Each structure stands twice: as structure tokens, then as C-alpha cells.
Amino acid sequence: MADTPVRAVPDTERDVALGELTSLIGYTLRRAQLAVFADFHHRFDADDIRPGQYSVLKVIALNPGLRQTRVSAALGIKRTNFVPLLDILAARGLAERRPVAGDRRSSALHLTPAGEALLERLDAKIAAHEAKFTERLGGIDGRYQLLGLLHRLLQGEPEPKAE
Amino acid sequence: MADTPVRAVPDTERDVALGELTSLIGYTLRRAQLAVFADFHHRFDADDIRPGQYSVLKVIALNPGLRQTRVSAALGIKRTNFVPLLDILAARGLAERRPVAGDRRSSALHLTPAGEALLERLDAKIAAHEAKFTERLGGIDGRYQLLGLLHRLLQGEPEPKAE
DNA sequence: TATTGTTATACTCTATAACTATA
DNA sequence: TATAGTTATAGAGTATAACAATA
Numbered sequence: 001m002a003d004t005p006v007r008a009v010p011d012t013e014r015d016v017a018l019g020e021l022t023s024l025i026g027y028t029l030r031r032a033q034l035a036v037f038a039d040f041h042h043r044f045d046a047d048d049i050r051p052g053q054y055s056v057l058k059v060i061a062l063n064p065g066l067r068q069t070r071v072s073a074a075l076g077i078k079r080t081n082f083v084p085l086l087d088i089l090a091a092r093g094l095a096e097r098r099p100v101a102g103d104r105r106s107s108a109l110h111l112t113p114a115g116e117a118l119l120e121r122l123d124a125k126i127a128a129h130e131a132k133f134t135e136r137l138g139g140i141d142g143r144y145q146l147l148g149l150l151h152r153l154l155q156g157e158p159e160p161k162a163e
Numbered sequence: 164m165a166d167t168p169v170r171a172v173p174d175t176e177r178d179v180a181l182g183e184l185t186s187l188i189g190y191t192l193r194r195a196q197l198a199v200f201a202d203f204h205h206r207f208d209a210d211d212i213r214p215g216q217y218s219v220l221k222v223i224a225l226n227p228g229l230r231q232t233r234v235s236a237a238l239g240i241k242r243t244n245f246v247p248l249l250d251i252l253a254a255r256g257l258a259e260r261r262p263v264a265g266d267r268r269s270s271a272l273h274l275t276p277a278g279e280a281l282l283e284r285l286d287a288k289i290a291a292h293e294a295k296f297t298e299r300l301g302g303i304d305g306r307y308q309l310l311g312l313l314h315r316l317l318q319g320e321p322e323p324k325a326e
Numbered sequence: 327t328a329t330t331g332t333t334a335t336a337c338t339c340t341a342t343a344a345c346t347a348t349a
Numbered sequence: 350t351a352t353a354g355t356t357a358t359a360g361a362g363t364a365t366a367a368c369a370a371t372a
Contacts, residue, residue, distance in 0.1 A: 016222065016225075016226055016229065016233055016234070016236075016237035017222075017225040017226050018221075018222065018225070018237065019221060019222075019225045020221070020286075021218055021221055021222070022310075022314070023310055024289070024293065025199055025293060025296050025297075025306065025309065025310070026196070026199040026200055026203055026214060026292075027214070027218060028310055028313045028314065028317075029192065029195055029196040029199055029313060030196050030200070030214070031239070031313075031317055031320075032192055032313040032316045032317055033189070033192040033193050033196045034239070035316060035317055035320045036188055036189040036192055036316065037189055037193070040189055051189060051190070051193070055184055055190060058181075058182060058183070058184055059179065059180075059181065059182075059184070062179075062180040062181070062182045063179055063180050066179065070179055071179070073179075074179035074181065076194070076197070123183075126187070129189075130187065130188060133188050133316055134188075136315050136316055136318055136319075137312055137315055137316065138315065142312060142315070143188065145308065145312060146188065146309070146312040146313075146316075147186055147188070147191055149300055149305060149308060149309040149312070150191045150192060150194075150195040150309075151185070151191065152299050152300055152301065152305070153195045153198060153199065153296055153299055153300065153309075154191075154194055154195055154198055155299055156299075157194075157198045
């Protein structure tokens, strides 16, 4: 047996026991989510894009002309909180509200050319972000296993926080 | 083939495409975490206990006498934000700060008997909470698969938001 | 000088209520 | 009456800076 390490660990620095916390689904999910989002924030800091903003750009790109309320509901964002979120994207010239023929209450959302260009760049970066965590999961198989399990967790969930 | 349903789905109510979002690790993790926490909030609303508070009670119970800063660091809570969090638990008579012999700057954290009693009840309820999601995952195997993958995701992460 | 706990403060995210203009 | 978007506002959670007491 080897000697104790050079730097002996004093009593007060022993590892803190987390006990069952580390086998709680919610606690572990939260820690993992924060780790992944921290990487996202770091990567997209220069672009000044947060995860929520990215998801909004993505949904608009995939569903051009969709009404504001439907975009927010799909992402689980309350329509009341969605307003300033889109205001920022619009002010930055990335997305825009267009009038809807036949319903003057509604706004149809579209990306601007600048928004589409940005989204393309973001998607390229996202690939590296995903690759980092796919690697930690031991490759594509681990990744799809995780996604499959997470989607099972979401089975039967209603549209969440959305009003 | 049956007729179209009584309530025909107008063009404007087609499903919103989320595209690659649903196969992004971060996005899916976030949605799953929110679903699990929503169940936690619902279950522990009557006890007026939030996930963070539960984790603090748990760590103190597992490490009685641990210094405040070490508890907060273990949970990734900044010591500055930990103060009011513990204030609430102390004001409710669930936890307490005790002086440390030999270091008058520090506080050693302990649960009160009331805190220990509450934690026992919480742990019993947590079991049902976990069981709900374990079932969605198809049983214990799915649960351990998920926990294993999440822990792989956390490999090499430093203590997070803690200062 | 460094560390522990603290205060003050600000920013983001999320939540509710109520308004407006249309339908 | 109901709906789409909006405003105002409040509450969590989290971030930084700076202080007092002690080491």
C-alpha cells in the first residue's frame, strides 16, 4: 500500500456526502441541465443568444408565418413573457411580426434574412456543442439512449408553463 | 376508413414543428427537468418546500456540523445566496447555525428535531415522486440507465454555480 | 492577507391580473 | 363573449461587489 498522499486531507475538507441526492432523478437532471446550458452560454455568449432565444428562432424558421401565441405555446413560454422576448429579436432585426390577412389581432412570425443567416451559423455551432456531450455519453448510442429516456419522462405531459 | 373527426382541425391548428429541438440534449433535458420539478412542486406545495430547500436539508442531515460555505458549495449554491435560504429554514425551526469551537467566523449547520422529522416525511413522499417517473422509464433498469447517462454528462464538471 | 458570513443590489425567468383591439 | 397581443408587476433563482469579524 502507498503512503497517504503528500497533501493530507484535513478533517474539515472531507468530501461532502450527497447521499440519495445523486440518485434522485430531479436533482441529477437539474445538475446535468445546468452543465449543458453552461456550455451553451459559453459558446453563444459572443452571439448574445440564450437558449430560449435560440429555440424561438428555430421554431419560427421551421414554421414561418405561425402566430405568436402558437409559437410561445409550443415552447412552453407564456404569451405574456413571449412579448419582450420577441421584441428583442425584432429589435435586433432577426425576426419580425407581419399582419395576418383576415385577423387583425394576430401577428405572423417570420425570420428576416439576417435571422436566417444567424440561425445557420448557430446551428453549425450547436453541432459542436452536441458533439461535446455526445462524446461524454460514449457516442451516438448513448446519446439516443438518453434522448429516448428523456422523452419517456415527458410522456403524457401537457404543454408545460405555457398558459 | 372513418370520417374526419367531428371537430375538423383547421389549417391554423396543425402541429407546430419543433424539428431538431427535440433531439437536442439541452432542450430535452430542460423540458424533462421542468416536468419533474413541476411534480415536485405540486407534491411539496403543502409542505412549502422547494427543491433547493429539500437538498439543503438533506445535505445537512447527511453531514451534521458542516460549515455553511461547504454545504452551499456542495450544492452549487453561492454562499451569498445561501444566506437567505438558510435564514428561512432557521426561521421555520428546521435548521440552525451553531458556533464552531476554534473558528468564530464559521457556522456549523444542524437540523433541529423538527427538521429531522420533516425530512423523514419528505423522504417518504420523495419515494412516490421517484416511483412515478421510474414507471415512465419502464422500471428500475430504465431509471438506472438514465441516472448513469446523466452522471456521464456531468463527468469532469467543476462544482458549478458555486463561487 | 485570506476566509466566513453577510448585505445590498441587479438581472433573468417565470407568474398573475388586467387592458386594447379585434373577432 | 372570447381571443391575440400587450402592459404592469411580482416572485423566484442567480450574479457581482463590498463590508465586518475573524483567522
